[in-house]
Structures are given as C-alpha cells and as structure tokens.
Amino acid sequence: MKALLYTSAILLTVAFVQRNAINERPGEPAAAANATLCKAPLCKLPSRTAILQAVTPTGSTAPAGTEGMVLIRGGQFWMGSTGFADAKPVHAVAVDNFWMDAHEVTNAQFKAFVKATGYITIAERPLNPADYPGVSPDKLIPGSAVFSPPARPVSLANPLRWWAYVASANWRHPQGPGSSIVGKDNEPVVQVCYDDAVAYANWAGKRLPTEAEWEFAARGGRTGTTYYWGNDLKPNGKWVANLFQGNFPSTNSAEDGFRTTAPVQTYPANTFGLYDMEGNVWEWCSDLYRPDYYQRSPAHNPKGPADSYDPDEPGTVKHVQRGGSFLCSDQYCVRYRAGSRGKGEPGSASNNLGFRCVRSAQM
Numbered sequence: 001m002k003a004l005l006y007t008s009a010i011l012l013t014v015a016f017v018q019r020n021a022i023n024e025r026p027g028e029p030a031a032a033a034n035a036t037l038c039k040a041p042l043c044k045l046p047s048r049t050a051i052l053q054a055v056t057p058t059g060s061t062a063p064a065g066t067e068g069m070v071l072i073r074g075g076q077f078w079m080g081s082t083g084f085a086d087a088k089p090v091h092a093v094a095v096d097n098f099w100m101d102a103h104e105v106t107n108a109q110f111k112a113f114v115k116a117t118g119y120i121t122i123a124e125r126p127l128n129p130a131d132y133p134g135v136s137p138d139k140l141i142p143g144s145a146v147f148s149p150p151a152r153p154v155s156l157a158n159p160l161r162w163w164a165y166v167a168s169a170n171w172r173h174p175q176g177p178g179s180s181i182v183g184k185d186n187e188p189v190v191q192v193c194y195d196d197a198v199a200y201a202n203w204a205g206k207r208l209p210t211e212a213e214w215e216f217a218a219r220g221g222r223t224g225t226t227y228y229w230g231n232d233l234k235p236n237g238k239w240v241a242n243l244f245q246g247n248f249p250s251t252n253s254a255e256d257g258f259r260t261t262a263p264v265q266t267y268p269a270n271t272f273g274l275y276d277m278e279g280n281v282w283e284w285c286s287d288l289y290r291p292d293y294y295q296r297s298p299a300h301n302p303k304g305p306a307d308s309y310d311p312d313e314p315g316t317v318k319h320v321q322r323g324g325s326f327l328c329s330d331q332y333c334v335r336y337r338a339g340s341r342g343k344g345e346p347g348s349a350s351n352n353l354g355f356r357c358v359r360s361a362q363m
Helices: 031-037 107-117 194-203 211-219
Strands: 013-018 043-047 069-072 075-079 091-095 098-101 143-147 163-167 282-288 319-322 342-344 358-360
Touching: 069 211, 075 211, 091 211, 098 211, 107 194, 211 282, 211 319, 282 342
Parallel strands: none
Antiparallel strands: 013 043, 013 342, 069 098, 075 091, 098 358, 143 163, 282 319, 319 342
C-alpha cells in the first residue's frame, strides 16, 4: 500500500520519523543523560512514493574489485540503544567479514553509473496521477524534497515548515533548478531513493549493507560511547562530523564550515578507516524496518525482518537508514548518535540522503 500525498502545496507527507539514543552498557552515559536526550523532538523527513515504472539499468557493469573499500573483519558487538523503543533491546550480534566503501558514494561515482547505464532516478521520472488523488495534475512535476529553512524560528512540531517539494530537484540538481553538482564530484550523491541505491550497487557488483554490518562498522570496535567517535561532541574543540550548528531550522551558523553536504573524507576516519559514518548524509541499509525487530533478531548476520511495519504509517513499506545527516543536532534530530535507527519509504529521496555499498568477503 502506498502512502498518499494529501497536500497539493508541496506534494509530500511526513512519513519519516527518526529517533536516537545513547547505547547504555557498562561505562556508558548516566540515565539522566538519556532522560534529557529523549525529550528532544523526533526528526522527520518527507515521503515521495510515486514510482510510475521500474527502470532497470542496462549496459556495462562496473569493474569488479575492492578499490576504495575497507576490509571489515567481522566479530561480535552490542547492537542497539536503550534510549528509544525501536532500538531495544541492546543485544549481542555477530557479523562475518565484509568489504565496505570507505566513504559515501560520490557524485562522480554515480555519474559514471548513469553514463554507463542510462539510468533515470525516481526523482526524475513522471508521477502517476493515480498515486496522488486530489492533487491537480499540473502540480505533478518530477522533483523531490529539499530542506528549505524558514526565515525565523518556528515550532518543531511540523516539519513541513522546513521541507518543500521542489520541482526538478534530483541528484544533478540537489536543491532544484539553479543548483548544480558541477565542481562537487567529491561530495556524496543525494536525492537517491532506495531503488536508485540498489540499482547502483547491482551495477557495481556490490550490495547495500545490512543494518548490523553498518552499525558494526560505525562503532569501529568501541562500546558504550555516546557518539560513534567517543563521548565528546567536539573532541579537542573540533567538529568531527558534518552536523547542524545553530538554531534549527532557521539559523545554521555553519560553524563546521558546511551548510549542506561536505566532501567525503573531510572529517577524520574512524578506527576501521571509514569516513562519515555519522552526519553528512543518511545512508540506506538493505533491511526492512520494524520497530520490534530487535526483540527476535538472529544473533548471527541478521538481515532484517521479512516484512515492514511502521506504526507512524501503517501499510507503508520502510527500509532502515543510518548515520544521520548535516541536519542533525541535539536540538532537533539526535539520530546521528551511536545505536540509533532511521527509516524511509523506498520511493522517497531528499537532499540529505545518500548511501554507501558493501561486498561480502570470503576469508
């Protein structure tokens, strides 16, 4: 069942709720810190569910290999967080060895894929009027969701105050007409839906990571820390991830030097040699989303539930997203913290959503 768009003004509904919390194990932050954290508003992103037709890539495939990837030697770790219901319980999980892209897929890499295959992303395709009852046909123009900050502070209760459906917004024009990726080859590609990410991964001879693989890699062997990099938001007074600074959503001070995406490898790599495992852009995982999955998750190489359920949008299929984005902060969206989970409808994209790939490793 597809989520319905109910406003012709911006052609989107609020369908993405992301929560974050601190992973509590011995040596982790005190319960009082969690209590404060849980009072933070839930971050929400829009859904775009129209897929008029399936587009299967044709043409050559990318050369097989592990260039630009890091070998992640598997093992056991504590997965999840006690701070939010959908990340409970914290449980022991083991994953096998795998290769992971050292950074998010870039504009240059996605451009090579499109050139080789002629692939058309979902944000570029025509919209089917049948999917949008009550919306005037003249408003059904290909496009996507773009963060559009208001001029003054607003209530954080309604994300439509800072998200807009922008005609012609897509991976080439992340913020709509007038924006461009020219000169930004080394920034992460955005405005990619789940299906777009899968298409790229298949072409590259890779796949999207499972949620367990993603978190194991992001933790880098650390346990019980507030952030994937440690317990201090700004170690030695420096930003180590591309996050939102200032008064969300109206005033971004860009203290870290970036208002939107940052070039990959701008910030320090984690202990496994991976970049931007928190902040910059959200990253798709292969798992379907259910808030209760951790209660019965397999202990070895979990791949997600067989079906999807989101109590915020029953009947709408969701996939897991991880890592947070340049719009995350403790003021609004705390989902960049260790152990947190995100979710998104597979036909939806935005200018803070990208991905990276993995490949299984036989040792």
